[in-house]
Amino acid sequence: MNGTATRARFITFEGIDGAGKSSQIANLVELLRGRGLDVDQTREPGGTPLGERLRELLLHEPMHLETEALLMFAARREHLAARILPALAAGRWVVCDRFTDATYAYQVGGRGLDEARFEALERWVHPDFQPDLTLVFDLPPEIAAARVAATGTAPDRFEREQRDFFGRVRAAYLLRARRDPARVRVIAADRAPETIRAELEAIVAERFFP
Numbered sequence: 646m647n648g649t650a651t652r653a654r655f656i657t658f659e660g661i662d663g664a665g666k667s668s669q670i671a672n673l674v675e676l677l678r679g680r681g682l683d684v685d686q687t688r689e690p691g692g693t694p695l696g697e698r699l700r701e702l703l704l705h706e707p708m709h710l711e712t713e714a715l716l717m718f719a720a721r722r723e724h725l726a727a728r729i730l731p732a733l734a735a736g737r738w739v740v741c742d743r744f745t746d747a748t749y750a751y752q753v754g755g756r757g758l759d760e761a762r763f764e765a766l767e768r769w770v771h772p773d774f775q776p777d778l779t780l781v782f783d784l785p786p787e788i789a790a791a792r793v794a795a796t797g798t799a800p801d802r803f804e805r806e807q808r809d810f811f812g813r814v815r816a817a818y819l820l821r822a823r824r825d826p827a828r829v830r831v832i833a834a835d836r837a838p839e840t841i842r843a844e845l846e847a848i849v850a851e852r853f854f855p
């Protein structure tokens with residue numbers, strides 16, 4: 646089937662910091678564009694001018710955990726309205742580095758935000774909308790931490806968290822995947838980049854270009 650005949654899809658990447666999402670996102674975008682598809686690559690928090698300003702605050706400014714959750718969803722509301730939904734409506738595929746599963750994993754799992762509050766925000770901001778496919782990059786926190794440390798860049802507010810925090814974030818991602826297996830695929834991220842790339846391509850081909 647010709648890929649351009651398929652409706653535009655929303656694909657998200659998730660995982661703890663250092664899971665290796667960035668280069669695999671680039672691979673997927675290249676793969677989709679190679680099929681002649683129009684692709685918008687974006688990220689959360691961020692993706693819009695306002696969202697990028699909120700990102701700066703979220704990554705560097707200490708705040709209450711509910712403030713953090715509200716700002717994540719505020720940035721997401723703007724991102725959906727200004728970028729994600731218009732792109733999909735215009736037939737552009739959207740590949741996004743993190744979305745609502747990250748709020749579940751980091752704010753609920755990592756920080757202990759009340760799950761009912763999370764659900765209320767999710768229902769408010771996108772009641773009938775979820776990614777078509779979510780790829781969770783799964784690996785032990787100690788391996789991810791070593792990768793982040795090796796980059797030599799200054800850690801942000803999240804990257805400075807301890808291993809037990811990332812253990813909880815990882816467990817929350819896996820729980821979310823178990824609850825919605827049709828949407829969320831877990832990829833073992835402690836393998837060679839080429840192996841991961843091949844699996845990613847197989848998942849996307851099977852799902853969208855059978």
Ligand SMILES: Nc1ncnc2c1ncn2[C@@H]1O[C@H](COP(=O)(O)OP(=O)(O)O)[C@@H](O)[C@H]1O
Nearest residue numbers: 662663664665666667668792793796836837838
């Ligand atoms: N499969 C892999 N094996 C080993 N190192 C990796 C792998 N994938 C990425 N890395 C390295 O780990 C670091 C973090 O990767 P990155 O893609 O930035 O993670 P993320 O975007 O998930 O935080 C980078 O230095 C990257 O080169």
Ligand SMILES: Cc1cn([C@H]2C[C@H](O)[C@@H](COP(=O)(O)OP(=O)(O)O)O2)c(=O)[nH]c1=O
Nearest residue numbers: 662689690717743744747748751752803804
């Ligand atoms: C979208 C989102 C991100 N985050 C956190 C996870 C990351 O630590 C951070 C930024 O994500 P990310 O862009 O993956 O960071 P980097 O480019 O440094 O790899 O924001 C949340 O805590 N909740 C959310 O809802």
